Amino acid sequence: MRLAILGASGHGKVVADTAGLAGWDEVVFFDDAWPKLAQNGPWVVAGDTATLLKDLKSFDGIVVAVGNNQIRRNKQRGLAVSGGRIVSVVHPSASVSQYSAIGAGSVIFANAVVNADAEVGEGCIVNTGAVVEHDCFLGDFSHVSPNAVLAGGVKVGLLAWVGGCSSVRQLIEVGEGAVVGMGAVVTKNVPPGVTVVGNPARVIESCKG
Incomplete structure (x- = not known):
């Protein structure tokens, strides 16, 4: 089984290790910095996006390993339209309920938890040690960072980012494109396109498209 990873970054290394x-x-890695970038740790970088598009049929699966949510969405959608087989990758130490749903292109890293009736959309990152409790919903191309905790029934919007070690109270909604800062404690709904920080979390700025 051959896996292509687009994005030879530190995040890509974790995806590759998880995949193994x-x-x-x-x-096999691909990155638009190739040929200047020819190696990513122990893994070979074989070409750029154009190279991958020419060689899609030789891979059993493809994952886009780009931390930026918007870029990851654009790359994944382009590969899917071109006929690439987008797959999810789940670390064997992650606890993923049989009653949850994981979308294509999503990655679930070591010691993460995805509990019953949680739904993880396409191209999401559930990072190391993150907890996605029962009945949560992660919109497509969102990112729950290391050790972040989403209590039951939390909804995270498209392209939103939940920072490391933050916690979100049950039934809260984090709007599309919003950013929850590291260590924030979210007790109220977060409007789309804003950044919140602190305990309790407060809005500090609007995110620019």
Whole structure:
């Protein structure tokens, strides 16, 4: 089983390592910094996006390993339209309920938890040690950072980012494109396109498209 990863970054290394532990036999990187960037840790960078598009049929799966939510969405959608087989990658130490749903292109890292009736959209990142409790919903191309905790029934919008070690109270909604700062404690709904920080979390700025 061959996996192509688009995005030879530090995040990409974690995706590749996770993929190997999850049973993928071979991982090959592609990155638009190629040929200047020819290696990503122990993994070879074989070409750029155009190279991958020409070679899609030789891979059993593709993951876009780009931390920026918007860029990840654009890259994944382009590959899917071109016929790439977008797959999810789940670390064997993650606890993922059989009653949850994981969208194509999403990655679930070590010691993360996705509980019953949670829904993780397409192209999401549930990072190391993050907790996505029962009945949560993660919109497409959102990111829940390391050790962040979403209590039951939280809804995270399209392209939103929940920072590391933050916590979100049950039934809260984090709006589309919003950013929850590291360590924030979210007790009220977060409007779309804003950044919140602190305990309790407060709005500090609007996010610019």
